[in-house]
Amino acid sequence: MINLRDKGAELWEGANRVQRTAFALVAIFAALCLPYAGNFSLTNFLNTPISSYEAVLVYPVGMYILMALGLNIVVGKSGLLDLGYVAFFAIGAYTAAILGTHTHLNTWEILPIGMGFAMLAGVLLGLPTLRLRGDYLAIVTLGFGEIVRILAINTPSIGGPNGIAGVPQPPTVLGQAFDITHPDHFFWLVVIMILAVIWMVRRLSIRRPGRAWEAIRQDEDVALLMGVPILRYKIWSFSIGAAVGGAAGVIFASEQMFVAPQSFNYNVSVLILSCVVFGGMGNIWGVVLGASILSYLPERIRFISNAREFVFGLALVVMMNIRPEGLLPRKKREHLSDEERAALKTTRSALNASKKASKKAEKEASK
Amino acid sequence: MNFSVVGSQFFPLLINGLALGFIYVLVSVGYTMVYGVLRLINFANSEIFMLGTFATAIVSTSVFKFNQNSQPSHGMKLFIVLLCCLLASMATSGVVAVFVELIAYRRLRTKGANRLGSLISAIGTSITLSEGVRILTHSIPVASPRVLSKFYVFKIHGVGLRIDQLLTIASGLLLFIAVDRFVTKTRMGKAIRAVSMSEENSKLMGINLNRVISLTFLIGGLVTGAAAFMYMTVYEQTVFNVGFNIGLAAFTAAVLGGIGNLRGAFYGGLALGLAEEYFSALLGSQWKEITVFVVLVLVLLVKPNGLFGEAVQQTRV
Numbered sequence: 001m002i003n004l005r006d007k008g009a010e011l012w013e014g015a016n017r018v019q020r021t022a023f024a025l026v027a028i029f030a031a032l033c034l035p036y037a038g039n040f041s042l043t044n045f046l047n048t049p050i051s052s053y054e055a056v057l058v059y060p061v062g063m064y065i066l067m068a069l070g071l072n073i074v075v076g077k078s079g080l081l082d083l084g085y086v087a088f089f090a091i092g093a094y095t096a097a098i099l100g101t102h103t104h105l106n107t108w109e110i111l112p113i114g115m116g117f118a119m120l121a122g123v124l125l126g127l128p129t130l131r132l133r134g135d136y137l138a139i140v141t142l143g144f145g146e147i148v149r150i151l152a153i154n155t156p157s158i159g160g161p162n163g164i165a166g167v168p169q170p171p172t173v174l175g176q177a178f179d180i181t182h183p184d185h186f187f188w189l190v191v192i193m194i195l196a197v198i199w200m201v202r203r204l205s206i207r208r209p210g211r212a213w214e215a216i217r218q219d220e221d222v223a224l225l226m227g228v229p230i231l232r233y234k235i236w237s238f239s240i241g242a243a244v245g246g247a248a249g250v251i252f253a254s255e256q257m258f259v260a261p262q263s264f265n266y267n268v269s270v271l272i273l274s275c276v277v278f279g280g281m282g283n284i285w286g287v288v289l290g291a292s293i294l295s296y297l298p299e300r301i302r303f304i305s306n307a308r309e310f311v312f313g314l315a316l317v318v319m320m321n322i323r324p325e326g327l328l329p330r331k332k333r334e335h336l337s338d339e340e341r342a343a344l345k346t347t348r349s350a351l352n353a354s355k356k357a358s359k360k361a362e363k364e365a366s367k
Numbered sequence: 368m369n370f371s372v373v374g375s376q377f378f379p380l381l382i383n384g385l386a387l388g389f390i391y392v393l394v395s396v397g398y399t400m401v402y403g404v405l406r407l408i409n410f411a412n413s414e415i416f417m418l419g420t421f422a423t424a425i426v427s428t429s430v431f432k433f434n435q436n437s438q439p440s441h442g443m444k445l446f447i448v449l450l451c452c453l454l455a456s457m458a459t460s461g462v463v464a465v466f467v468e469l470i471a472y473r474r475l476r477t478k479g480a481n482r483l484g485s486l487i488s489a490i491g492t493s494i495t496l497s498e499g500v501r502i503l504t505h506s507i508p509v510a511s512p513r514v515l516s517k518f519y520v521f522k523i524h525g526v527g528l529r530i531d532q533l534l535t536i537a538s539g540l541l542l543f544i545a546v547d548r549f550v551t552k553t554r555m556g557k558a559i560r561a562v563s564m565s566e567e568n569s570k571l572m573g574i575n576l577n578r579v580i581s582l583t584f585l586i587g588g589l590v591t592g593a594a595a596f597m598y599m600t601v602y603e604q605t606v607f608n609v610g611f612n613i614g615l616a617a618f619t620a621a622v623l624g625g626i627g628n629l630r631g632a633f634y635g636g637l638a639l640g641l642a643e644e645y646f647s648a649l650l651g652s653q654w655k656e657i658t659v660f661v662v663l664v665l666v667l668l669v670k671p672n673g674l675f676g677e678a679v680q681q682t683r684v
Binding site: 128132147150274309312315 | 478481486488492493622657673
């Protein structure tokens with residue numbers, strides 16, 4: 001199978017600055033135009049039956065891309081399995097709901113506060129638990145996700161199981177109103193947030209934190225021996241991921257104008273994790289693609305409404321078996337010089353030749 | 368906080384907790400054995416459990432024609448009915464477990480994919496199975512008719528042990544001992560332990576890896592199926608997502624005891640069953656899950672490898 005990831009990277013690296021800027025601008029413009037794609041005969045196959053296409057683009061598609069990018073920092077970049085990511089989403093959403101209904105702060109002012117609370121939760125959860133490894137961390141984060149949800153259900157002052165209604169919507173920006181009749185404006189907002197996160201992740205991953213995460217992901221013990229302050233970088237990864245989830249939560253609450261505990265169950269965490277792994281862990285574009293497909297597909301196939309989750313599960317199994325590394329896996333080798341690449345090529349062809357020869361010999365021997 | 372409840376209800380809670388605990392023990396054996404061998408959280412185990420409960424319900428209603436109005440049976444017939452239900456449940460779960468491994472995990476494993484790939488495949492399998500059953504049953508809970516009349520075996524000062532609880536505790540204990548014996552004493556058990564220590568080396572020693580892994584899934588499935596049968600005799604109702612909470616609790620139990628460690632699953636399951644009963648009496652049942660996870664976090668803080676340590680002390684990447 002062709003490696004789309006490497007092909008794309010090759011083209012990108014071969015392009016000059018102007019070409020890159022042009023491509024990025026076209027891609028961003030295309031993304032911003034997506035809400036109108038449902039109106040043209042050429043692209044109206046994108047329309048979702050039953051639910052409104054523009055609204056679907058905001059939630060689940062945009063939100064899931066945002067959250068998947070946040071979780072990718074934790075799972076893909078630093079290799080920490082987090083099964084309770086929805087908790088940070090919930091914290092962001094509840095912060096927006098509580099502050100929005102009880103104070104005069106508007107959504108833009110609440111956004112950093114929600115991110116801050118989510119980060120704080122990330123640090124508080126991370127400090128004791130990030131010393132644990134692998135699947136212990138998975139189960140503890142899973143528990144944390146459930147704890148946040150059950151706390152929300154069992155606290156009458158924040159609405160208990162009924163949640164909070166009447167969350168204010170964001171105030172108008174540059175003449176663009178944010179209300180229920182303008183899902184496209186919400187979508188643009190989410191796209192801008194997604195771009196900001198992508199920019200941040202790309203910056204971080206080539207700097208010290210990114211290299212530290214990569215080291216931790218590949219081998220924690222070795223990273224420790226090389227002097228990487230493991231716990232500190234793990235907590236950074238955790239809390240940055242949490243902040244992205246919190247930001248998604250704030251926007252989610254003010255877009256839906258309503259939060260309730262059942263929006264934050266364990267299935268959401270699993271779905272976001274699926275987006276990350278399905279698309280290709282650690283690779284931003286893979287994650288974006290995976291999240292787009294997994295969030296959009298169930299809405300698109302609503303006509304088989306009863307069986308759509310079933311098909312979704314089946315699709316996960318089949319896809320993982322065909323492409324275990326995800327749709328667009330992370331790039332394997334980086335920073336190879338031309339000579340190294342040539343050397344690699346000759347070694348590989350020699351290896352293949354010897355493999356073929358040994359197979360032939362085996363066949364003859366069996367005859 | 369209501370401590371007096373715990374004082375006055377100490378023994379009934381103990382018995383309920385033990386019965387629940389043994390169900391957890393058996394389900395977490397399914398998790399811990401697969402984890403020990405493959406380092407994989409078998410998310411589909413909760414659905415394997417769920418299918419077992421449905422097998423029990425179907426056998427008692429379709430084969431033995433029990434319905435909601437029929438009288439509980441006794442004597443030889445009771446024994447035969449229970450045995451058939453148990454066998455059907457175990458067989459269903461065992462077979463499904465083996466097939467799940469064949470279809471969803473084997474290809475990924477032979478390809479040498481990363482562990483999260485298998486995890487997502489496991490999650491996909493779990494969604495597929497539970498959604499399949501949801502569609503077939505139209506999300507309606509299926510009640511199992513009462514086969515075993517729930518009399519008290521003995522009663523002292525109002526504290527009694529019901530027959531279904533006794534059955535659960537006794538057969539849970541027996542089954543666990545059987546699995547433990549199998550893994551520690553027999554040749555195949557030795558192979559399982561070898562694979563869980565090192566896949567590569569056991570391959571070099573001539574162990575048929577695929578067979579051992581299938582066997583592990585089979586044993587895990589059989590034991591989970593037995594747990595499903597016990598769950599049905601005690602709670603008498605099942606629904607397509609019944610496995611979710613049980614599976615979560617059982618996996619927590621396995622981690623509590625030290626995942627990959629069979630005896631750890633035993634103590635972890637019992638501890639969790641008892642903790643759930645006492646905490647829900649103390650704080651109200653809505654806080655049950657939270658206290659369980661808090662206990663888990665506290666235990667892991669003091670003993671990062673679980674109460675009894677992992678079977679293999681190795682870094683999990």
